[in-house]
Amino acid sequence: MKKLHTILNIIRTISILAFTAILIPIAMAAEPQNTIKQAPFIAPPTPQEFHNKVLITVNGQPITAGMFIAYLSSRTQKNPQIQNSRQLQFAVFNDLINLVLLAQVAKKNNLDKQPQVATLLELQRKELLSQLVLQDQLTKITPSEQQLQEAYKQQYGTPKEEYKAAHILVKTEAEAKTILEKLNQGADFGNLAKEKSIDSNASQGGSLGWFNPTQMVKTFADSLTSMTIGSISVAPVKTQFGWHIIKLEDKRTITPPEYTAVRSTLVAKAQRQALTDYIKQIRQEAKIEMQAPLSNSNSITK
Numbered sequence: 001m002k003k004l005h006t007i008l009n010i011i012r013t014i015s016i017l018a019f020t021a022i023l024i025p026i027a028m029a030a031e032p033q034n035t036i037k038q039a040p041f042i043a044p045p046t047p048q049e050f051h052n053k054v055l056i057t058v059n060g061q062p063i064t065a066g067m068f069i070a071y072l073s074s075r076t077q078k079n080p081q082i083q084n085s086r087q088l089q090f091a092v093f094n095d096l097i098n099l100v101l102l103a104q105v106a107k108k109n110n111l112d113k114q115p116q117v118a119t120l121l122e123l124q125r126k127e128l129l130s131q132l133v134l135q136d137q138l139t140k141i142t143p144s145e146q147q148l149q150e151a152y153k154q155q156y157g158t159p160k161e162e163y164k165a166a167h168i169l170v171k172t173e174a175e176a177k178t179i180l181e182k183l184n185q186g187a188d189f190g191n192l193a194k195e196k197s198i199d200s201n202a203s204q205g206g207s208l209g210w211f212n213p214t215q216m217v218k219t220f221a222d223s224l225t226s227m228t229i230g231s232i233s234v235a236p237v238k239t240q241f242g243w244h245i246i247k248l249e250d251k252r253t254i255t256p257p258e259y260t261a262v263r264s265t266l267v268a269k270a271q272r273q274a275l276t277d278y279i280k281q282i283r284q285e286a287k288i289e290m291q292a293p294l295s296n297s298n299s300i301t302k
Contacts, residue, residue, distance in 0.1 A: 058100045071096045137278055143270040151266050156256035163224055164250040166206040169199040169242050176236035176243035183232055189247050
C-alpha cells in the first residue's frame with residue numbers, strides 16, 4: 001500500500017510539473033512524435049451538442065469534446081490565474097492524450113485489477129457521485145428572505161460584549177489562593193502567570209486576547225462578566241481545567257454588521273445546514289449494518 005501511495009505521489013508531481021510547463025513557450029523542435037499541434041480551441045461556454053463530438057482517437061479510443069472540457073476545467077481550476085488560450089488548450093490536449101495512453105498501458109498490464117487500485121478507483125467514483133448529489137441538492141435549497149432575516153436576528157440581532165482578559169491556571173485551589181494573596185500584595189500578574197500558570201499561554205503572561213464570553217466555560221464567563229476593567233477575580237474560579245485567577249483587562253461592545261453585508265454568509269450557512277440535515281435524513285433511512293468490528297491495531301493499514 002505504501003508503494004502504491006508513493007507511485008500516486010510521483011504521478012501527482014509529474015502532473016504539477018507538466019501544468020507549470022504550459023506557462024513556458026513550447027519549443028516545437030523539441031516536441032515528441034505524434035504531438036498534436038492544432039488542438040481545437042473551445043471558448044467557454046461550450047454548446048451542449050458539442051459534448052459528445054469525437055475530437056481524436058488514441059489507439060481507437062475516442063477523446064470527446066466533453067472529456068477535453070472536463071479535463072481542461074480541472075486543470076484551470078487548480079490555478080485560476082491561468083487564462084484560457086489556444087496555447088493552454090494545446091498543452092492540456094496533448095497532456096490528455098498522454099493520460100489516455102498511460103491508462104491504456106496500465107489496463108493492458110492489468111494494473112487496474114490490483115485490489116488496492118480497484119479500491120481507489122471505486123472510492124474516486126463514489127466521491128464524484130456524492131459531490132454531484134450534493135451539488136444537485138444545493139440547487140434545490142433557496143432560503144427565503146424571512147428565514148435569512150430570522151437567522152440574522154439570531155446571530156447579529158443585538159450588540160454583543162467582547163472581553164479582553166488574562167488568567168493564571170493552576171491545578172489546586174490552595175495554589176490558586178496563594179497566588180491570589182501575592183497579587184493582592186502587589187505582585188505583577190503577567191510575571192506570576194509566566195512563572196506559575198500551566199496553560200499554554202503562560203509565556204504571554206496568561207493573555208487570552210479578545211473573546212465573547214459564550215466561548216468560555218460558564219463558571220469562567222460568569223465570573224468575568226461580573227468584574228470591572230482592571231480588576232482581578234475575588235476568588236479562584238474552578239473549571240474542568242483547574243483553578244483560574246482572572247484579570248479583566250478591557251471590554252467593548254461589538255456593533256452588528258448590516259444585513260446586506262452578511263446576507264451571502266447567511267445563505268451559505270443555511271445551505272450548509274440544509275445539506276447536513278439531508279445527509280442525516282438519508283442515514284436515518286438507510287440500512288447500515290456493521291459486518292466486522294473496526295480494529296484498534298495498526299495491522300489493518302499494513
